[in-house]
Amino acid sequence: GPLSEGEGTGDAAMQRQLPRSVAAFSALSEGLLSGLAEAASGVLPSGWQLTPFGSYAQGTCLPVSALDVALVNSGMEAASMDLALAGNAALVEVLASALLSRTRAFALPPATGLPQPSNPGGEALRLLAGDFAAGRECSKHEVALHLGDISTGRLDAILRRLLDVDPRTRAFVMLVKHWAQSRRLAGPASGGSFRWTLLAVFVLQHEGVLLPLRDLGAVEGGHGPRDPGSRMPLRGAALPFAASRLLANSGVCWGAVRMKPKG
Numbered sequence: 586g587p588l589s590e591g592e593g594t595g596d597a598a599m600q601r602q603l604p605r606s607v608a609a610f611s612a613l614s615e616g617l618l619s620g621l622a623e624a625a626s627g628v629l630p631s632g633w634q635l636t637p638f639g640s641y642a643q644g645t646c647l648p649v650s651a652l653d654v655a656l657v658n659s660g661m662e663a664a665s666m667d668l669a670l671a672g673n674a675a676l677v678e679v680l681a682s683a684l685l686s687r688t689r690a691f692a693l694p695p696a697t698g699l700p701q702p703s704n705p706g707g708e709a710l711r712l713l714a715g716d717f718a719a720g721r722e723c724s725k726h727e728v729a730l731h732l733g734d735i736s737t738g739r740l741d742a743i744l745r746r747l748l749d750v751d752p753r754t755r756a757f758v759m760l761v762k763h764w765a766q767s768r769r770l771a772g773p774a775s776g777g778s779f780r781w782t783l784l785a786v787f788v789l790q791h792e793g794v795l796l797p798l799r800d801l802g803a804v805e806g807g808h809g810p811r812d813p814g815s816r817m818p819l820r821g822a823a824l825p826f827a828a829s830r831l832l833a834n835s836g837v838c839w840g841a842v843r844m845k846p847k848g
Contacts, residue, residue, distance in 0.1 A: 607759075610646045613726055617652055621684070621728070628683045629676065632658050636733060642741035644748065645758050645782060649766060651711070652726065655733025656680060677730050681710050744786065747795060754789055761785040 614637070621635055639653035640646040656677050710730045731737075748755040762778045762785075765771035771778035789795035 606648045607644070607646060610641070610648060610650065614641050614646070614652050617726065617728060618654070621654060621680075624683045625680055628679050629656070633676065634659060636737050638731075638733070638738040638741050640762075640778065640782075642738050643744045643782065645744075645755060645762065647759060647763055647766065647778075650778075651729045653729050653731060655731040655737045657733045657735060657737055659735060677710055677732055681712060681730060684712060744782065747786065750796065751794075754786075754795055757789065758782055758785040 618635070618637060625633075625635055634657055636655045636657045637653065638655055640650045641652055712728045712730065713726065748758065762771060762781050765778060765781045769775065771781055786795060790797055
């Protein structure tokens with residue numbers, strides 16, 4: 586495979602499970618979003634909509650990831666959110682009440698405050714909800730309801746397009762997130778996994794594996810090379826990523842992960 590296990594990582598099984606777990610989470614999330622939209626249609630005022638963001642929107646979701654969904658007013662600018670936050674937060678409560686009354690969702694212990702999704706690791710109103718769309722049922726999964734604005738999900742969309750250039754980069758990001766979550770460094774209480782996603786992307790860009798953001802538009806517009814391998818040349822026969830470099834600020838040492846060229 587494009588990613589090979591480095592000595593000491595212990596994540597070979599996770600690498601094999603990535604495609605299957607992503608597909609399963611995506612299918613579950615689609616059902617959850619359909620059910621959320623159906624419940625919201627009867628209780629939300631005109632102009633409000635549900636916008637998924639976070640790992641689902643990035644395509645970097647792990648099986649234990651919560652589905653992050655923001656309640657967004659399509660006409661509300663980000664700059665006005667601070668003024669409107671207190672009043673609109675009640676709508677999140679209204680939506681949650683509708684879900685609890687119409688489905689088999691269960692509320693998790695309440696959190697204090699409903700921040701903007703610009704801080705994805707922050708507290709939100711959290712539920713356990715099943716796939717209640719079209720009468721289907723499945724295992725309960727955590728849903729985090731946030732109050733957002735029209736910019737919600739834009740950075741996630743950029744990251745998704747960036748990682749779409751080469752699937753090996755997405756696998757690397759997910760392995761970093763898996764490492765952090767397995768060591769309880771990326772839970773809600775510690776700020777979530779978004780910072781780990783950004784850290785992995787930064788390292789990939791620094792090493793020349795991922796395109797700089799300023800070059801992403803040129804590739805999308807057809808001005809860059811069409812072959813994904815030529816878009817992102819790897820340095821040498823194999824590009825090592827020492828986890829001690831990734832995690833130096835955490836004081837933790839991890840094994841190396843190597844990305845090998847295609848072919």
